[in-house]
Amino acid sequence: MGASWEEGTVSEEPAAGGGTGPAVEISGLRYAFGARTAVDGIDLRVAAGQVFGLLGPNGAGKTTTIRLIVTLLPCPPGSVRVFGLDAARERMAVRRRIGYVPQQLSADGALTGRQNVALFARLYGVLDPVARAVVWERIGALRAETGMTVLVTTHYMDEAEQHCDRVALMSLGRIRALGVPAELTAGLGPEASLEDVFRVCAGDSLSFLDAAGGDARDIRSTRRTASRLG
Numbered sequence: 001m002g003a004s005w006e007e008g009t010v011s012e013e014p015a016a017g018g019g020t021g022p023a024v025e026i027s028g029l030r031y032a033f034g035a036r037t038a039v040d041g042i043d044l045r046v047a048a049g050q051v052f053g054l055l056g057p058n059g060a061g062k063t064t065t066i067r068l069i070v071t072l073l074p075c076p077p078g079s080v081r082v083f084g085l086d087a088a089r090e091r092m093a094v095r096r097r098i099g100y101v102p103q104q105l106s107a108d109g110a111l112t113g114r115q116n117v118a119l120f121a122r123l124y125g126v127l128d129p130v131a132r133a134v135v136w137e138r139i140g141a142l143r144a145e146t147g148m149t150v151l152v153t154t155h156y157m158d159e160a161e162q163h164c165d166r167v168a169l170m171s172l173g174r175i176r177a178l179g180v181p182a183e184l185t186a187g188l189g190p191e192a193s194l195e196d197v198f199r200v201c202a203g204d205s206l207s208f209l210d211a212a213g214g215d216a217r218d219i220r221s222t223r224r225t226a227s228r229l230g
């Protein structure tokens with residue numbers, strides 16, 4: 001999809017052994033490309049049927065996390081489970097339960113060829129808010145029609161705040177905040193946005209502030225707020 005988008009969609013399947021467990025369970029997950037740590041020990045649980053947003057600046061580790069979940073990168077046994085299946089030991093079974101839409105162009109099998117072309121023509125002008133609205137509409141429709149779990153990454157925090165049941169902020173390979181958007185913002189006051197929450201939680205990450213459009217004044221303000229919150 002467009003440069004700012006990446007989705008992993010996880011269909012709602014019964015967990016191995018019966019019942020409906022969490023769609024995704026991650027425990028102590030780490031991944032490094034040589035000397036560069038991309039994912040630095042994260043724990044995450046995505047309940048079945050949720051729209052879950054994995055948010056953060058460039059290089060935060062979002063794509064690497066998604067690739068580990070969808071088995072495109074190898075993970076240690078027991079660190080990633082998809083509907084109860086071990087992503088390390090049961091890769092093919094995991095793959096049968098998920099659909100993955102990477103940042104690069106790929107076709108949506110539920111749409112006609114003409115509709116795919118129209119969708120991606122719009123997505124490639126992804127500064128276009130209308131195109132992003134089309135993506136959220138499609139996610140909403142998929143969820144309504146199938147009840148599937150959707151794990152989505154985006155840089156657009158205001159949209160995640162509006163459309164996601166739960167979100168996780170990643171920065172420098174770690175999860176800095178996790179929860180229901182409204183609950184996360186309520187902790188900072190009635191006017192706070194999800195972006196404010198992330199600025200406070202990732203206040204030590206200049207790359208995040210840059211990606212969010214922050215400047216030196218924002219950084220000083222962030223640090224003051226962070227120290228006030230302890």
Ligand SMILES: Nc1ncnc2c1ncn2[C@@H]1O[C@H](COP(=O)(O)OP(=O)(O)OP(=O)(O)O)[C@@H](O)[C@H]1O
Nearest residue numbers: 033036037038056057058059060061062063064065
């Ligand atoms: N194939 C690779 N080889 C070496 N380093 C990599 C590779 N892929 C990612 N990295 C590094 O791992 C870290 C996390 O990258 P990742 O792509 O997971 O971040 P991201 O949050 O998805 O960023 P973006 O929003 O730009 O896609 C970055 O420091 C990145 O440079």
